[in-house]
Amino acid sequence: MTLPNPKPRSSEEFEQLKAVWRAPKGFSFITVVNNTYVGLFYIGTAVLFFLLAGVLALMMRSQLAVPENDLMSEATYNQLFTMHGTVMMFLFAVPAVEAMGVYLLPNMQAARDLPFPRLSAYAFWAYFIGGTAFFCSLFFGLAPDGGWFMYPPLTSYEYSPGHNADFWLLGIGFIEISAIAGAIEIIVGILLTRAPGMSLDKLPIYSWAMLVFAGMIVFAFPAVILATALLELERAFHWPFFVAEKGGDPLLWQHLFWFFGHPEVYIIFLPAAGMVSMIVPTMTRTPLVGYRLVVLALIGSGFFSFGLWVHHMFTTGIPQLSLSFFSAASMAVAIPSGIQVFAWIATIAAGRLRLTVPALFVLGFLFIFVIGGLTGVMVAMVPFDWQVHDTYFVVAHFHYVLIGGMVFPLFGAFYYWAPTASSKPLSKRLGYWTFGLLFVGFNVAFFPMHFTGLMGMPRRVYTYPAELGWDWLNLVSTAGAFMIAAGVAVFLVDLARNFRPSGAGGCGNLWDAGTLEWLPGGLYNTHSIPFVTSREPLWDQPNLAEDVDAGHYYLPNAPTGGRETIVTSPIDARPLYVLQMPGPSWPTLLSAAFTAAFFLLLTVKLVLPALVCAVIAIAMVIWWLWTTDPGPSHPPVDIGGGITLPVYQTGPMSHSWWAMVVLLLVAGSIFFSLVFSYLFLWTVSPDVWPAASGSSLPSLAWPLIGAMLLLFSSAGVAFAGRSLRSASGRRGLWPMRIALLLAVPILIAASGAELYGHWQAGLRPTTSGYAAVVYAIVGLQGLFTATSVIMGLYTLARSLCGLLDGRRRVTFDNTMLFWHYTVGQSLVGLALVHLFPRLVG
C-alpha cells in the first residue's frame, strides 16, 4: 500500500506531539494517567504485594518446619494463611495480570493510550491505597482469619464478632471496583482502539486472552461483590442470609463465592497463557501454530470455567448427579488447556527455540503447569476429591497451577518485555540464577505436599504431632520455600541493578519480535499509527519500524492540540473517529483516595467520617467527569491516506456507549446473583416463604403502582432523548430539561413505594432469610435509583451550563442507558418478589 503520509514530517509537529504527551513534573507527577506510567506503578505495586504475601508464606513454612512448633499462636497462624491467600489472589495475581494489560495492550495495538486513561489511574490508586491499608491490618492483629474464602457461619457475627472479617469484606471492596474498572477499559480498548487493518483474525493472542479475561471479570466478580455485601449486611445488621436457623443457608455463600472463585483462577491463568503465546513465537522466530485453535481454547476456557464451581463443594452433601455435572465440566475444561499446551509445543517443534531467560521460564511453566493440570483432573474425580479435600494434596495442586501457570509466565514476561520499558535490559546471568532457584525451589517446596496430603495432613493447621510421619516432608517443603525466596531475592537484585524505566521507550527490539509493542517510540507510543496486514507486522511488513517512526503512517501529530488516538471498528479495524483523551488529573487521584477511605472507615464502624469521605469522593468524580464529553470541539481531522475523521462520536458506536453497556452487564450480573440467592433460599427454605410461614405479602396494589411509576420515569427519559435529538437553539432544550426533572421524583417515588409496601405489611429484614433477601432486592433498587438520580441531575446541570445539546449528547446517552436499565431491573425485581410467591403458592 502507499504510505498514508509519504512526505517528510516537520520537527515542530513532532515536538508538539511529544509535549502533549509529556508527564507532569515535580510532585504533580503522581497525577499521571498515561498507561505506560500507570502500568508500571500497577506492576510495581503488585510485585510489592507478592513479596509481602511471600514473607507471610515463609513465616507459615517456618512454623510448620518441625512438629509441635511454637513460633506463633494458632490465632496468628489463622491470620497469616488468610492474608497469604487473600493478598496473593486479590492484591497480587489479578492486579498483576491486569497491570501487564494496562501497560502492554495499547502498545501492542498501536493505540496511544487506553480509551479511559483516568479510569485506570483511579483503579490503580484505589488499589494501592486500599490494598496497603488492608495489609496493615496484620500489624494491629485485625487481619481477617477465616480463610481466604471466609465461609460463614465461622465469619458471621456469632463466631467472628471482631473487625477482622469486616476488614476482608470491605477491604476487598475497592479491589473489586478496580478490577471492574480495568475490565471495562480493557474490553473497550481491545475492541475499539486498534491499528487500522488489525482485523479480528490478526488480533494478537495476548489481546484475545485479555478480552476473555475482562469478559470473565464482568460476569464473575459481581457474584463475590454481592456475597461480600450480603455477609456484611448480616454481620452489621443481622440480616440472616446465611443463618440456617432463620431460613438462610451457609451454602448460599459457597455458591456465590465459588461461582466467582473458580473463574477467578482462570482470570489469573488466561492472561499468562496469552503472554506465553507471545513469547514462544518470538523465541522460535515462528508464527504460533494453531492460532484459531488457541483463540478457541482461550474463549472455551473462559466459558467452561463458569461451570466448575461446585467442584470446590464436593463434600457438602449435594446430590451425586449434580456433583457429576461439575465433575464432567471440570474434565472438559482440560481440553482447551491441552490445546494451548500442544500449540506451544508444536510451535517450539516448528522453529528453533533460543534458550533465553524468557524461554526458560516458559519451559518451567510448561512442566509445572502440566503437572498441576494432571492433579486437577485427579481432583475432578468426586470420590478421589472426597479423600483429598482439605488436605495438602489440594495445596500442592493449586500452587502447581497458579505458580506454574501464572508466576512463571509473569517472570518470563518481565524478562521479555523489560526492554520496552527500561533503558537497560535485565541481566542474562542473574536471570538464569533466578529461574534455577525458582524452578528447583518450587518443586522442592510443593512436590512433597502431594504426599503430605495423601498421608492425611489437613490444610490450615498451625502445627502437627511428631508421630504422624509428616515431619520430614514438611521440613523439605520449608527448605524449598526458602530457595524460592532466594530466587526472588536474585530477581530483586537484578531489578535494582538494571531496570531503568525511561519514558523515552526502552532499549529496542532485542529479541527481534514481530508485534507492534516493539515499534520505536516514547510516551506517545509511536510517532504514527501503522496499518497492519499480518499477525507479525514487524516480520512481514518491510520497513515498518522506520516508516512508523518517521511519521509516514496515520495521525503523526496532535491536530486538536491534545492527546488523541484512533477508534477503529471492532471486527475489521476500519478507522471511525479520533478519540480525544485527557491528560494528568488531580480529581481522579483524590476520588480514589476518598473511595478507599470510605471503605476503610466503614470497616472500623466510623460511619459518619465514612459518609463524609463518600460525599467527597462523589464530588471529586463529578469534577473529573465535568471535563469529559468535549463535544465536536474541533473540525474533522485528516489522519492521512485520504481519510478524514470526526473528533467526536455519539450513539451506539461511541466508546462511551460501549463502556456503559459493559457496566450494565456488570450490574446485570450482580442482580442475577441476587435473583439466584432469592430462588436458592426458596428452594432450600420454603418454610420461611409467605405461603408456608403466614407472613403477608404487600397487596398487589403496591407493585402495580411501583411498576407504573417506573414506566412513567422511563417514558420521561425517553421523551427527553427524543426532544434532545430535535432540539434547536438553547430554548429547544427546555422540554428535555423538564422531562428529566420530572422523571427524577417519579423514580424516587417508585423505590419508596416498594420499600414502604413491605414495611407496612410488617416484613422486617432480620426475621428470616426470605425477608433479608427481599430487602436486599429493595435495597439494590434503591441504590440504582440514587445513582440514576445523581446522573439525571448531573445531566441537567450540564445542559444548564451550556455543555449539552442535540449534538453534544454523550452524557445524556449514558444517563439514559443507566436509567432504562434501572427501570428494567426494578421491574424484574417487582415481578420476582410479588408474583413468584403467589405463583408457587
Next chain:
Amino acid sequence: MTERSFNLSFASALSGFLIWAVHFLFVYIFTALACARRFADIGVFGVGIVPLAVGLATIVAAGSLAAICLVSLRPGPAKTPSAHFLRRLTALVAGLSFVAVVWAGVPTLMVPVCR
C-alpha cells in the same frame, strides 16, 4: 460497522458456548430442584424424570451443536478474512461444546440421582 452487527457476529460465533451454558444451567437446576423438592422419583414411560429431562436436553443441545458445526464448515460467502475467521471459529466452538455437552450428559446413565 454498527454495534448491532458486531454483537450479532460475536454472538453467532459463540453460539456453541451459549448452547452449552443453557444446557448446563438446565440440567443442573432441574436436578437440584428434583432432589430438593423430592419429585425425582416420578417416572415417565418407565424412565426417571431426571434422566429423561437430562437426556432430552442433551440430545437437543448436541443435535443443535452438530448442525451449527456442519453448517459453518460448509464453504460459505466469506467476504473478508475476519468473516472467514469468525465462520471457522463458529464451527470449532460448536465442536468443542458438543464434546462438553455430551460429557455432561453421560453421568445420567451411570450415577444415582439424589443420593
